Amino acid sequence: MADFEEWLTWTFSPSISAIVVTLLVSLLLPILLHSYLYRQSGAKELATFVLIGPSGAGKTSLLTLFANGATTTTHTSQVPQTAQCQLPLTTRASEDRYRSENDDSARTQPQFHVLDTPGHGKLRHHALSALTDTTKPLKGIVYVVDSAELSSTAGLTEAAEYLHEILLVLQKRHTQGKTAKGPQGVAVLIAANKQDVFTSLPAGIVKTKLEEEMAKVRLTKSKGLLDSGVGSEDDAGADEESNWLGEYGARTFTFAQMEEHGIEVSVVGGNVLPDETGKTVTDDWWAWVGDNL
Amino acid sequence: MLEAFEILTTSGIVVWRKHYANPPLSPTLINSLITDVFIEERQSHAPTTYRKDKYVLKWTTAKDAGLVFVAIYQSLVSLSWVDQLLAAVKALYVKHYATSNNSIKLPQLNAREFDTAFEALVRRLDSGSTARRLSLPDSDGASELTPPSSSASVADDEPPPSLPVPQFKRPAAPSPRLASALQDDTGNDATPVPTPDASRPGTPSSRLVTAKLSRRAKQRANAAFNNSGPASSGDESPARAAKTAKKNVKAKRQWDADGMAMEGDDRVLDYSAAPGDADGEAQDLDVEDVDNAKMGSRTGKGQFVLKDLDDELDAILASSKEPTSAPAQTAVDENSGLLGTASTKITGLFRNFVGGKKLTKADLQGPLQQMRQHLIGKNIAPAAADRLCSSVETDLLQQTTASFTSIDATIRTSMAKALTRILTPTSSLDLLRSITSCISGPQARPYVISIVGVNGVGKSTNLSKIAYFLLQNRFRVLVVAADTFRSGAVEQLRVHVRNLTSLSKREDVGYIELFEQGYGKDAATVARDAVTFASANATTEQRFDVVLIDTAGRRHNDTRLMSSLTKFSQLANPDKVFMVGEALVGTDSVAQARNFAKEFVDTKGKLRNNGVGLDGFIVSKCDTVGDMVGTLVSMVHATGIPVVFLGVGQHYGDLRGLNVAWAVDKLMK
Numbered sequence: 001m002a003d004f005e006e007w008l009t010w011t012f013s014p015s016i017s018a019i020v021v022t023l024l025v026s027l028l029l030p031i032l033l034h035s036y037l038y039r040q041s042g043a044k045e046l047a048t049f050v051l052i053g054p055s056g057a058g059k060t061s062l063l064t065l066f067a068n069g070a071t072t073t074t075h076t077s078q079v080p081q082t083a084q085c086q087l088p089l090t091t092r093a094s095e096d097r098y099r100s101e102n103d104d105s106a107r108t109q110p111q112f113h114v115l116d117t118p119g120h121g122k123l124r125h126h127a128l129s130a131l132t133d134t135t136k137p138l139k140g141i142v143y144v145v146d147s148a149e150l151s152s153t154a155g156l157t158e159a160a161e162y163l164h165e166i167l168l169v170l171q172k173r174h175t176q177g178k179t180a181k182g183p184q185g186v187a188v189l190i191a192a193n194k195q196d197v198f199t200s201l202p203a204g205i206v207k208t209k210l211e212e213e214m215a216k217v218r219l220t221k222s223k224g225l226l227d228s229g230v231g232s233e234d235d236a237g238a239d240e241e242s243n244w245l246g247e248y249g250a251r252t253f254t255f256a257q258m259e260e261h262g263i264e265v266s267v268v269g270g271n272v273l274p275d276e277t278g279k280t281v282t283d284d285w286w287a288w289v290g291d292n293l
Numbered sequence: 294m295l296e297a298f299e300i301l302t303t304s305g306i307v308v309w310r311k312h313y314a315n316p317p318l319s320p321t322l323i324n325s326l327i328t329d330v331f332i333e334e335r336q337s338h339a340p341t342t343y344r345k346d347k348y349v350l351k352w353t354t355a356k357d358a359g360l361v362f363v364a365i366y367q368s369l370v371s372l373s374w375v376d377q378l379l380a381a382v383k384a385l386y387v388k389h390y391a392t393s394n395n396s397i398k399l400p401q402l403n404a405r406e407f408d409t410a411f412e413a414l415v416r417r418l419d420s421g422s423t424a425r426r427l428s429l430p431d432s433d434g435a436s437e438l439t440p441p442s443s444s445a446s447v448a449d450d451e452p453p454p455s456l457p458v459p460q461f462k463r464p465a466a467p468s469p470r471l472a473s474a475l476q477d478d479t480g481n482d483a484t485p486v487p488t489p490d491a492s493r494p495g496t497p498s499s500r501l502v503t504a505k506l507s508r509r510a511k512q513r514a515n516a517a518f519n520n521s522g523p524a525s526s527g528d529e530s531p532a533r534a535a536k537t538a539k540k541n542v543k544a545k546r547q548w549d550a551d552g553m554a555m556e557g558d559d560r561v562l563d564y565s566a567a568p569g570d571a572d573g574e575a576q577d578l579d580v581e582d583v584d585n586a587k588m589g590s591r592t593g594k595g596q597f598v599l600k601d602l603d604d605e606l607d608a609i610l611a612s613s614k615e616p617t618s619a620p621a622q623t624a625v626d627e628n629s630g631l632l633g634t635a636s637t638k639i640t641g642l643f644r645n646f647v648g649g650k651k652l653t654k655a656d657l658q659g660p661l662q663q664m665r666q667h668l669i670g671k672n673i674a675p676a677a678a679d680r681l682c683s684s685v686e687t688d689l690l691q692q693t694t695a696s697f698t699s700i701d702a703t704i705r706t707s708m709a710k711a712l713t714r715i716l717t718p719t720s721s722l723d724l725l726r727s728i729t730s731c732i733s734g735p736q737a738r739p740y741v742i743s744i745v746g747v748n749g750v751g752k753s754t755n756l757s758k759i760a761y762f763l764l765q766n767r768f769r770v771l772v773v774a775a776d777t778f779r780s781g782a783v784e785q786l787r788v789h790v791r792n793l794t795s796l797s798k799r800e801d802v803g804y805i806e807l808f809e810q811g812y813g814k815d816a817a818t819v820a821r822d823a824v825t826f827a828s829a830n831a832t833t834e835q836r837f838d839v840v841l842i843d844t845a846g847r848r849h850n851d852t853r854l855m856s857s858l859t860k861f862s863q864l865a866n867p868d869k870v871f872m873v874g875e876a877l878v879g880t881d882s883v884a885q886a887r888n889f890a891k892e893f894v895d896t897k898g899k900l901r902n903n904g905v906g907l908d909g910f911i912v913s914k915c916d917t918v919g920d921m922v923g924t925l926v927s928m929v930h931a932t933g934i935p936v937v938f939l940g941v942g943q944h945y946g947d948l949r950g951l952n953v954a955w956a957v958d959k960l961m962k
């Protein structure tokens with residue numbers, strides 16, 4: 001106790017050392033605090049793209065291709081995986097669009113993050129939470145589908161239901177975010193993967209098939225049973241209209257209806273694995289990424 | 294004999310693999326291991342053996358590195374040493390290559406190098422057939438090793454088993470590599486990663502590097518295991534090239550003594566060029582130093598590497614002999630170390646609240662016990678609670694808590710995730726959609742749903758709720774009284790149907806009718822007749838869309854009545870079988886769910902609905918239990934069958950779909 005009192009007296013005494021210590025503390029504290037907080041918030045966050053889609057569509061394969069330039073063998077994912085990628089030289093970012101072809105001065109290809117999510121039915125909460133996570137600058141969503149699977153009813157239904165869920169989350173995010181300086185729209189690329197497979201559907205058919213199926217999904221969802229969460233406080237104000245994807249009451253669904261909610265959907269074909277001529281077709285996907293950076 | 298061995302991340306990327314079979318085994322083997330064991334947890338983690346087709350898969354996991362090691366062999370042979378192999382490969386791999394699993398770099402591995410280690414391991418453990426097959430060069434890794442700078446072409450010669458091309462540990466987008474093919478890539482200088490890398494054993498440059506590395510990374514265990522070097526890039530300005538040349542000359546002189554072949558100084562592989570000029574001298578010194586100190590005992594390149602590898606394998610095998618006691622021991626050591634002094638004890642407590650604490654079994658035990666009590670308090674069966682707790686434990690063990698997060702909070706998040714995973718169905722059920730697609734199209738037929746359950750859980754009530762829901766969607770519904778056993782059952786249904794008829798007339802939706810053949814007849818035949826009756830005029834306006842079959846309630850331990858369910862399901866062949874369970878029942882729900890599920894075998898003796906038996910649970914009387922909705926979890930835990938509907942009241946409209954987030958929220962309160 002005596003020690004403590006002595007120490008206290010010393011801190012208030014006009015001795016040089018006490019003054020120096022006080023000065024040091026008062027000067028260094030803000031600096032330390034700043035550097036700590038700054039490190040917490042991290043450097044400028046890179047743009048993030050999220051890979052979503054049913055299991056086995058080729059998301060992880062695409063991730064390894066984007067990040068490494070070559071595909072790896074993959075298996076069913078259990079956890080999400082982020083990887084840092086860089087736009088290839090052959091693709092131009094949107095900010096570089098007005099640059100001359102021959103101007104090579106200090107042209108650095110932009111980097112971005114790609115987040116791969118598991119597509120298994122039980123693990124889709126990873127993808128959904130990535131969509132609502134506001135700490136990352138979400139620039140776009142790549143919805144990967146297996147174009148060969150879409151010719152089966154089950155495959156088509158699964159792809160459409162999942163896409164419906166994703167788009168509905170994005171739509172709600174947009175409507176709710178309107179008041180504040182909420183999130184801007186996001187771009188959605190539907191990557192019709194596995195074009196190398198003989199039975200695969202071309203991108204155009206993938207688009208119409210998905211649109212048709214999503215109209216049905218939307219209809220039965222609206223007529224289905226209420227779920228048990230209804231009436232809880234965070235769901236308040238959720239009426240039929242806000243749970244309806246796209247233009248309310250419309251019979252047919254088109255991806256163009258999403259534009260009203262700041263969601264631009266494009267369907268582009270390609271294949272991650274090399275086809276028989278040994279080529280992977282991903283240039284258009286890269287171009288889409290470049291446009292949305 | 295061993296068929297295949299793979300190392301993959303939990304995110305699904307194969308880091309290294311070796312398939313002895315040609316062509317390689319289909320990826321579906323490991324995929325179904327992952328879905329059945331790790332995701333759907335149909336099999337407990339404890340016996341790390343999984344059978345599929347004619348193969349046996351054994352696995353081990355390295356949780357903090359996010360890795361799974363899988364060995365596959367044919368079930369006809371029994372390989373006793375596979376467990377040892379798994380443990381040894383895991384130890385070897387984790388020691389040398391593992392990075393934290395949340396890095397933004399994809400894991401990569403120099404396949405060639407690991408091949409050597411793996412082969413050596415197998416040779417040691419197995420004196421049988423696999424060792425002989427090892428000489429066949431059919432492994433992916435042994436295939437042509439591409440120097441990084443020339444791997445820019447994305448086309449890989451072998452399509453499916455393409456491996457991560459050996460390259461630097463960096464996010465290697467195609468572009469920088471393309472660039473590096475044209476001009477030397479300088480981006481690497483910033484991060485000279487001291488990791489094993491692709492360098493051809495036997496070239497002078499890699500020798501130079503080996504010596505250097507073994508000194509530089511002494512604290513890293515046994516660096517000489519890798520015949521490799523730090524990946525500082527070869528940015529060679531003409532001025533520096535001379536220097537490198539000089540170094541090489543110097544190096545060659547030393548290797549002469551070792552009797553090494555040293556033609557072919559492969560430029561591309563020479564990553565050892567010093568980043569800065571001043572460094573050059575120091576490195577020369579390094580080489581000299583190490584050579585003098587160590588070369589005496591080591592002759593020849595091959596032995597140099599292999600001897601170290603051998604030592605290391607010895608150590609690893611020795612430690613994996615007692616696989617159970619060893620990890621426990623270290624955990625305890627760590628613990629006593631951590632709590633040894635008072636000050637560390639205080640930081641330990643502090644970290645408990647602030648975060649950044651590495652979780653040990655001891656840390657988790659107390660809070661998990663509390664969590665278990667909490668779950669049981671929510672009416673979750675003890676078996677299910679144990680499973681949830683152990684899955685949380687495996688999830689968190691050796692993990693570090695996030696900043697400003699206490700252990701309790703970490704456990705809560707992890708538990709919420711585990712609950713979400715258990716309750717979320719693998720494929721969601723959209724009843725309306727499956728009915729619509731069943732009753733339309735060329736092979737249109739009525740959709741058959743039957744409801745089973747023990748006595749008095751509310752089968753008939755829930756059946757009428759479903760009927761009401763279907764009526765509102767303008768379907769024509771046939772209700773079948775297949776409870777020919779309990780007196781009054783038919784009358785009860787008749788009342789429901791009469792009420793629903795007047796409701797549907799008032800709202801002008803749908804149509805409902807009762808099908809009954811009185812008491813005493815065989816329920817299975819009644820059901821079949823009803824389905825035939827409903828299908829009779831399938832094409833006319835008078836067709837029925839949905840057949841709803843009510844069955845007699847039976848106690849789940851009454852074998853005679855239970856076994857009649859099998860015949861029933863084979864004759865009526867329902868599209869969906871739902872079991873009604875009460876939210877009120879305690880631990881009994883597990884046994885109920887199990888016994889009912891196992892009765893639904895088809896004529897071939899296989900459980901219907903892909904070996905699960907039932908299609909879903911309807912949990913009734915949810916409004917009476919408040920937050921204690923644990924029965925949902927117990928039932929899903931016991932059978933893997935999802936909960937599809939919840940009964941939440943006395944009215945026809947009181948049927949709800951399950952909202953997983955809602956249920957998890959209630960359970961965690």
Ligand SMILES: Nc1nc2c(ncn2[C@@H]2O[C@H](COP(=O)(O)OP(=O)(O)OP(=O)(O)O)[C@@H](O)[C@H]2O)c(=O)[nH]1
Nearest residue numbers: 055056057058059060061074077119194271272273
């Ligand atoms: N033929 C062909 N196969 C592909 C293509 N892309 C991916 N695959 C294969 O599809 C399978 C599944 O790919 P993954 O990338 O693991 O699938 P995923 O979408 O990550 O699946 P989850 O992790 O379960 O969600 C792998 O065996 C790939 O080799 C492609 O373009 N063509």
Ligand SMILES: [Mg+2]
Nearest residue numbers: 060076077305
């Ligand atoms: Mg995946």
